[in-house]
Amino acid sequence: MDSNVRQAGIAQAALGYAITALGACLVLLAGDFGVPPEDLAWLPATFGFGLLAMAPAGPLLLRNSPRPALVGGSLAVAAGATLLALAPVPAVAVAGALLLGAGGAAFALVTPALLAGAQAAVQLTKVNAASSTAAVLAPAAIGGLNATGVVSGRLALLAVVPPLVFLAATARPAAAESGRERSARPSPGVVSRRWGVVVLAVAVEFCFTIWAVARLAAAGLAPGTAAALGTAFPIGMALGRLAGPALIRRIPVVPIGAVTTAAGALVVVAADGAAAITAGLVVAGAGVATLYPVALAGLVATPRLSATHAASLARWLPVRPSWRPRRRWPGWPTWWICGSPS
DSSP: OOHHHHHHHHHHHHHHHHHHHHHHHHHHHHHHHTSOGGGGTHHHHHHHHHHHHHGGGHHHHTSSOSHHHHHHHHHHHHHHHHHHHHOSSHHHHHHHHHHHHHHHHHHHHHHHHHHOSTTHHHHHHHHHHHHHHHHHHHHHHHHHHHHTSSSOGGGGGGGGHHHHHHHHHHOOOOOOOOOSOOOSOOOHHHHHHHHHHHHHHHHHHHHHHHHHHHHHHHTTOOHHHHHHHTTHHHHHHHHHHHHHHHHTTTSOHHHHHHHHHHHHHHHHHHOOSHHHHHHHHHHHHHHHTTHHHHHHHHHHTSTTOOHHHHHHHHTOOOEEEEEOOOSSOTTOEEEEEOOOOO
16 A cells, blocks of 8 residues: 555544544533533534634645644644543643644645545545544444443543554655646636535534434433444445445446435434434435545646645635524534635
């Protein structure tokens, strides 16, 4: 395997685990702090603020080499996961989420820069498959550990620390293939359209990742059981992304994926039973699986847009979940996408 793909895969796998764990930990943090989960809706937004803070630094971080972004991102995500795992008070959890967002932004900045070239779509799908596969482990690990009753399931977040320290110590990225000459600025309209597609793909994926466990808990499941069944969405994404490299050459994955995701979302929102909600999460995960890799590859492939600038644009994707009461489920969130590349 190409060294850049391997390093990007480690980074994205660790990030996928940590972000999915954040969704499961939200329910546990609410219990630890004695508040309902909806009162912690600002915590994922804190993660988004970390993304925002890092986005303008893209060209600077990647100016000479992707290594600073890889090393810095590894250390930031490791520190953020540690703080979230051990947080005794909300302020520590906030600091952890900020570090997780900043480190995640560094990883997402460096990934398209590492994988730019003719095979970007396939490579991005493979890397995101690693992320989704690791994400499957997070809710299961948290739920299993919490079910022991000995320690908090949040400690499962510490599993990402060793591979991230290894990545920081061994990161030696090679120069990525550019695939074309860039001598002028790209069309603003083309960039805006392609960036908008990436925004939508990330928003949908992030919302399911963060709130799947809370939705299952709202259906009456115990926190540990909800966290374990929360693997349904990343399992669906992992299956979709494992099949992605073959599918993107044969079928129009974006419209098919969008329809599939919408169908799964309707089931998740409307269903009363945990089994139906879990099935809806699997369907939604499979549908959304290839949307972000294909959208990001399209952004990176924009004529005359450098991989560095494409990477920086891709990080202006903060998602602010807000809770609005619903008659069927008073905790089901609506999501607002905020931020712009301007």
